[in-house]
Amino acid sequence: MYKVLKEEILSKNPKLIIAKTLVIALHVVGIIGLSIPEYRDLFLRLTPLQLLSSLFLILAFHKGWSDAFPIFAAAAFWLGFGSELIGIHTGYLYGDYVYGTTLGPKLWEVPIIIGVNWFILVYLTGTVFYKIANDYYAAILGATAMTAIDYIMEPVAVALDMWYWKFEIIPFSNYAGWFGVAFLIHLIFRKANFAKGNSLANFLLLCIILFFSVLNFTLAV
Numbered sequence: 001m002y003k004v005l006k007e008e009i010l011s012k013n014p015k016l017i018i019a020k021t022l023v024i025a026l027h028v029v030g031i032i033g034l035s036i037p038e039y040r041d042l043f044l045r046l047t048p049l050q051l052l053s054s055l056f057l058i059l060a061f062h063k064g065w066s067d068a069f070p071i072f073a074a075a076a077f078w079l080g081f082g083s084e085l086i087g088i089h090t091g092y093l094y095g096d097y098v099y100g101t102t103l104g105p106k107l108w109e110v111p112i113i114i115g116v117n118w119f120i121l122v123y124l125t126g127t128v129f130y131k132i133a134n135d136y137y138a139a140i141l142g143a144t145a146m147t148a149i150d151y152i153m154e155p156v157a158v159a160l161d162m163w164y165w166k167f168e169i170i171p172f173s174n175y176a177g178w179f180g181v182a183f184l185i186h187l188i189f190r191k192a193n194f195a196k197g198n199s200l201a202n203f204l205l206l207c208i209i210l211f212f213s214v215l216n217f218t219l220a221v
Helices: 002-012 012-035 039-046 045-059 070-091 112-130 135-159 172-192 202-220
Strands: 097-099 164-166
Touching: 012 039, 012 045, 012 202, 039 045, 045 202, 070 097, 070 112, 070 172, 112 135, 112 172, 112 202, 135 164, 135 172, 135 202, 164 172
Parallel strands: none
Antiparallel strands: 097 164
């Protein structure tokens, strides 16, 4: 009976089962590698590849390939990246901080991959609430979810040389700025005319949240 049920599940969507297994493996291995000091440097160098693998998996299960989708993707990337440029060079939006080396090559002192990170988080949190009818309500919920995720990420990011805050204090302006920029990009996500369902999105988002939550304990931050 179990074998029959298992085969039936796999036959329905083997691609999704394989993708979920890969997501779990990547995040579990990442937690282990980053939690063991002897292997941490190696896994830190792999951080941009981890983000790119998440991007690849999102796109593999994305269904709304209309002309509006690449416009949204570009807007998410450049608005997120641009907000970080403002933050790094002026202290506005987020507060006074600088990026470390973990996130890879930089353009004007901001890691290029950070724009990908903005796209990924907006896409995933936007997909969670895509069935809500009111665009503004959905954008508020999406931005709130992203701000909560940022709260979980911040101590881990500092511990892993992703970025550093002046006086080692994470200011309230960081969360306010994060919410504001996220809300704007979420509105663009809502207004863009493309299909927003993604069968992997919720699972991937949950794994990301668990990934940073567990690292908060294993890194003792």
